[in-house]
Amino acid sequence: MTDSLPPGIFIGEMxxxxxxxxxxxxxxxxxxxxxxxxxEGFVMVRKGEPMGxxxxxxxxxxxxxxxxxxxxxxxxxxxxxxxxxxxxMEAATRFIQSSGAExxxxxxxxxxxxxxxxxxxxxxxxxxxxxxxLKAGDAIPGxxxxxxxxxxxxxxxxxxTAEETAVILPSGLDTENLAHLLLRRMLRLPGVQAVSIFGxxxxxxxxxxxxxxxxxxxxxxxxxxAKEISTVMHTGPFVHLTLQIPAGKVxxxxxxxxxxxxxxxxxxxxxxxxxxxxxxxxATDAGR
Amino acid sequence: MxxxxxxxxxxxxxxxxxxxxxxxxxVSEEMGAENIEGDQLAAVVSFVMAESRAMATRLGExxxxxxxxxxxxxxxxxxxxxxxxxxxLITHPTxxxxxxxxxxxxxQDLIGSLL
Numbered sequence: 001m002t003d004s005l006p007p008g009i010f011i012g013e014m015x016x017x018x019x020x021x022x023x024x025x026x027x028x029x030x031x032x033x034x035x036x037x038x039x040e041g042f043v044m045v046r047k048g049e050p051m052g053x054x055x056x057x058x059x060x061x062x063x064x065x066x067x068x069x070x071x072x073x074x075x076x077x078x079x080x081x082x083x084x085x086x087x088x089m090e091a092a093t094r095f096i097q098s099s100g101a102e103x104x105x106x107x108x109x110x111x112x113x114x115x116x117x118x119x120x121x122x123x124x125x126x127x128x129x130x131x132x133x134l135k136a137g138d139a140i141p142g143x144x145x146x147x148x149x150x151x152x153x154x155x156x157x158x159x160x161t162a163e164e165t166a167v168i169l170p171s172g173l174d175t176e177n178l179a180h181l182l183l184r185r186m187l188r189l190p191g192v193q194a195v196s197i198f199g200x201x202x203x204x205x206x207x208x209x210x211x212x213x214x215x216x217x218x219x220x221x222x223x224x225x226a227k228e229i230s231t232v233m234h235t236g237p238f239v240h241l242t243l244q245i246p247a248g249k250v251x252x253x254x255x256x257x258x259x260x261x262x263x264x265x266x267x268x269x270x271x272x273x274x275x276x277x278x279x280x281x282x283a284t285d286a287g288r
Numbered sequence: 289m290x291x292x293x294x295x296x297x298x299x300x301x302x303x304x305x306x307x308x309x310x311x312x313x314x315v316s317e318e319m320g321a322e323n324i325e326g327d328q329l330a331a332v333v334s335f336v337m338a339e340s341r342a343m344a345t346r347l348g349e350x351x352x353x354x355x356x357x358x359x360x361x362x363x364x365x366x367x368x369x370x371x372x373x374x375x376x377l378i379t380h381p382t383x384x385x386x387x388x389x390x391x392x393x394x395x396q397d398l399i400g401s402l403l
Contacts, residue, residue: 218343225336226357229364232328236360236381244353245344 004099005031005042006091008082015078018071022048027257030084031092036077041067044092052096053103063101179255183207186276191268193248199258210263219252219261226252240277242270253277290402293395294319297375300391302383304362308399309334311372321378333366333376354389367392370400 008030014021021032022045029046034055041055041062053067062070071077084092096102183195187208194208198216206212226241240253251262251273262273290308298306298319305321313334315326340355357364358381365388366376375396379388 215343215346218339218346222336222339222343225332225339228332228335229329229357230359232332233324233362235362239358239360241358242354242356243340243343244356245347245349246351246353247347247349250343250347 004095005044006084006088008084008088011081011083013078013080015076017075018043018077018079021079021081022050028081028083029089031082033080033082034071034077035080036071036074041071043068043071044096046089050103051093052101054099054101063099064103067101068103179205182255182260182276182280186262186273189268189272189276191248191265192262192273193265194263196261197255197258198261204258208263212261212263215250215263216261219250219259222250223252223259240274255280290399291317291319293399293402297377297388297391297395300383300388302380303377303388304380305376305378307376307378308369309374309376316373324378329378330376333364333374337366337368337374354392356385356389365389365392367396369396373400375399 018032018034025045025048027047031042031044033042034040039055039057041053043050044052050068053062053064053071055062055067055070057070179197183197183205184207186192186195192208194206194210194212196206196208196212196216197204198212198219201217201220203213203216222241222243223238227238229235230238238254240251242252243250246266248263248265249268249270251260251264251270253260253262260277264273294306294308294317297303303320305324305326306317306319307315307326307330308317309330310316313331315330318326336357337352337355340352344350344352352368355364355366357366361381363379363381363383363385364376365379365385366374369375375392377388377392379385
């Protein structure tokens with residue numbers, strides 16, 4: 001059935017509970033193909049919400065809500081993620097509507113599902129630890145291309161516990177771990193006092209000697225003002241903003257779909273900070 | 289008016305435009321880049337400087353030393369002058385920002401005193 005859908009841009013694959021990927025796909029639009037053993041299906045997603053699903057369960061083709069409930073009943077599935085453009089999204093939506101596979105997020109939610117008892121991935125389901133049946137690894141990405149579920153017993157995963165489980169993205173990056181690593185790396189530089197990741201006026205993650213949460217609203221105001229420059233001349237994308245004051249510097253730079261705010265003393269080496277900023281992978285590398 | 293000083297900054301490698309912005313957000317002096325609408329740019333940059341000043345105040349500082357905004361295709365350096373004026377330089381992205389900001393700060397007091 002997926003043959004009739006736009007292929008999109010393949011951005012990676014992983015093993016995870018399906019609900020986990022939705023939680024981390026707030027800005028994603030596209031198609032997620034789902035495989036569980038010999039069975040497979042797909043979920044079309046817009047901004048973290050399912051829009052349509054099908055799932056081939058043996059001889060039976062499940063559609064819409066039935067398919068979705070079936071998919072989220074698996075503790076872990078193989079996911080193949082394809083990003084769509086706006087046009088592809090429209091084409092896929094038309095196909096979903098014509099095939100009766102629509103699943104509206106406004107329909108009553110299924111709520112947390114218990115793990116399926118009939119599912120066996122590999123080995124002795126429910127008994128062996130996850131790292132024996134899945135690709136094991138540490139919290140820090142070490143093997144690009146692999147996906148690691150870190151929980152002790154993947155077979156015991158429910159949708160709720162899955163939300164707390166770290167999963168390494170196909171590029172080898174776990175965005176949460178990456179954020180912590182990056183912030184700590186910056187904080188180790190001489191002169192860096194505090195670092196925060198922020199978006200929409202709120203601090204997402206903040207570390208350092210100075211409390212930055214109350215500064216991010218001002219940082220966002222500066223950022224929005226700076227972006228206005230692009231309305232009066234050709235500038236290209238925003239790279240960074242540095243405010244120098246006698247006591248130090250405030251640096252604002254893009255970080256995936258959010259921004260970094262870095263507070264430093266005057267003696268900071270800006271070259272080192274810019275080097276780290278340049279090392280931040282493009283958002284697409286991490287599937288966002 | 290500090291035309292000579294502005295000309296000196298404008299002649300630095302990588303500088304595309306030099307503007308002095310008055311406290312009302314208008315152009316006081318302008319040099320270079322004919323394809324850039326100086327008045328509109330001055331108004332927008334005034335807004336950036338105002339927001340930057342708010343941040344500086346929040347951090348317990350009354351003074352901004354410099355604001356540097358980098359885009360892929362260009363960069364802006366702005367420093368405050370006396371009397372609420374600003375000096376703005378627009379540079380190529382590959383310009384030597386270290387050297388330009390040094391020259392900018394070196395001429396800051398002189399330009400300010402001539403306004």
